[in-house]
Amino acid sequence: MNAPSGPLRIGAARSDADVIQLSLVVPTFNESSNISALLRELAAILDPALGSAYEIIVVDDDSPDRTWECAEALLPQMRNLHVIRRKGERGLSTAIVRGWQVARGDVLAVIDGDLQHPPEVLLALWKKMQQGTDLAVASRHLQGGGVSEWALWRRAVSRGAQVLGLLVLPGAVGRVNDPMSGYLMVRRDVVQGIELSPLGYKILVELLSRCAPREIAEVPYVFRERHSGHSKLTPAVYGNYLRHLLRLRFAGLAPERFLRFATVGLSGVVVDMALLYFLSDPTSLGWGLTRSKLLAAELAMVNNFIWNDAWTYGDLTRGEYGWKARLRRFLKFQSICTAGLLINTILLNLQFNLLGMNRYEANAIAIAAVTGWNYWLNLRLTWRAAR
Ligand code: GDD
Ligand code: MN
16 A cells, blocks of 8 residues: 655545544554564454454555565455555654554554554553543553663653653643653544644654644553564654654744744844943943943844834734834833843853853853743733734
8 A cells, every 4th residue: 555645634534434443553664573463463452342343554664674565464364454665755753644644443543563562552542532532642651551671861861851842832741641652542533634744753742732632541551672673763863853842832833933033033132242242342332241231132122122023023913003002012022021131131140250251152141041031921922912
């Protein structure tokens, strides 16, 4: 079977779907030593529970070890098995979505192809789905769950990734105990029609963030050791995770807008730095650092406000052009930035006076530190109100 192409969007179930209730995707890359055993275990568990009401869809990324061939060898015995050999596109999360795109069931599921996810947990997940939940997640961080023999550093990395997710996307990632899980079931109508754009490994983070399922259930599981083959977890996977989080964070915020915001921000940095030089540098006016910084940052903020109001958020402020509306926005902006300005000045002073850093380096760090603060609060309070 060929992989679908085009947008990563899952459509409605086809009308012949009544027979299939559960579609389980098994993403694989170089799992030739595991796939046959896994497929047999899956059949042994799902046949008694679902009969012919389920299907298994292996999505193999044209593995060099010819995993797809091993899976296809079982086609004659397993009538509910489909094997996709995907070429030209790679990656765990997109493989899952491609599999779900050809799925016929009302419940879409995924399990790793390396036997690290114990197959019997499928029955517990399935039960939750039958009880009407939107999303059922197998979790290592529940009573009864865990990891088998993970070294401390591995646990720390896993937890670190979770904390990072919580910081960037608290509303979505905070909804489950194990947002890093790749073992789950979701109702089709939760994802249907939404264009997905996952990067790397974490399909669950994508679902939580873009699809906002109403009811979520979790069941415990113990992540087993790999007994064969190798993990595909490379440093690039961590990089992709970070990019994925940021992509979700900025979703809905047109990239163009972000580019404008960054350009304006950069112009503000130039104003701030130049004024700091003219006012405080010993070869120039030689004023005190704090006084100079306050003035430099204030003028940089005014610069940023003018450009952001007219350009970055120009579409949001349209129709609210009057001087009164503009002044109101400026006052909101100013009050948010004043707090930022204080942090900014304190940081600069600490670094310059206590750590003995170069004043411009110290200033760059201080500016970077308050940029996030200014950005988010202003987006929320100053320009969102205009929208
Ligand atoms: N099609 C496809 N394409 N499959 C892939 C790719 C890819 O690029 N990369 C990995 N896979 C498959 C593997 O063959 C395996 O079946 C599964 O995805 C998981 O990959 P591993 O490399 O074994 O990942 P892991 O063991 O470190 O992490 C897994 O467990 C975590 C904990 O629950 C992943 O499934 C995570 O998503 C999961 O959260
Ligand atoms: Mn694995």
